[in-house]
Amino acid sequence: MSNDLENKVLAYLQALEQADWAAARALCDGTATVWHNDGKGDETLEQYFEGLKKQIGLYRSIHYDIIRRFSRPGGVLQQHVVRVITKTGERGGVHAAVHFAFDDAGLITRIEAYAHYIPEGPTS
Numbered sequence: 001m002s003n004d005l006e007n008k009v010l011a012y013l014q015a016l017e018q019a020d021w022a023a024a025r026a027l028c029d030g031t032a033t034v035w036h037n038d039g040k041g042d043e044t045l046e047q048y049f050e051g052l053k054k055q056i057g058l059y060r061s062i063h064y065d066i067i068r069r070f071s072r073p074g075g076v077l078q079q080h081v082v083r084v085i086t087k088t089g090e091r092g093g094v095h096a097a098v099h100f101a102f103d104d105a106g107l108i109t110r111i112e113a114y115a116h117y118i119p120e121g122p123t124s
Contacts, residue, residue: 006069009076009100012108013064019056021049029107037114048111060085076100 008027015024025045034048035041043051056062067079082094096115103109 003071004106005074005076005100005102006071008102008106008108009069009078010066012100013080016052016056017062017064019053021053025049027108029103029105029109032107032109032111034111035113058086060087060089074102076102 012024012027015021015027028045032045033042034045035043061084063083065081065083067081069076069078071077077097077099079097082096084092084094086092094115096113098114099110099112100108101110101112
């Protein structure tokens with residue numbers, strides 16, 4: 001079961017990289033919530049995707065580099081860096097630790113993310 005949940009997290013992140021909102025949404029429960037360490041509290045998935053669409057729209061590309069992952073029944077905790085290249089060529093990375101909670105059907109019910117953006121300079 002743990003590998004199945006890890007594969008679902010990977011599919012979810014790949015959908016985000018491709019801005020495939022329907023595919024990402026299909027991996028989530030209808031009542032899923034998202035929390036970030038930005039002090040704004042919980043968001044609905046729709047609110048979260050709305051913000052992501054705006055943010056990802058600023059980038060030429062994004063890619064999730066997974067550093068480590070731990071799983072247990074019902075959840076996956078992952079550390080990753082979201083590598084971004086802006087439309088102006090600036091490179092950056094969002095360092096994050098994210099917990100994905102799942103229901104018994106294997107759908108994401110909650111995402112809790114601790115993130116920090118670090119600029120990396122212009123492309124060569």
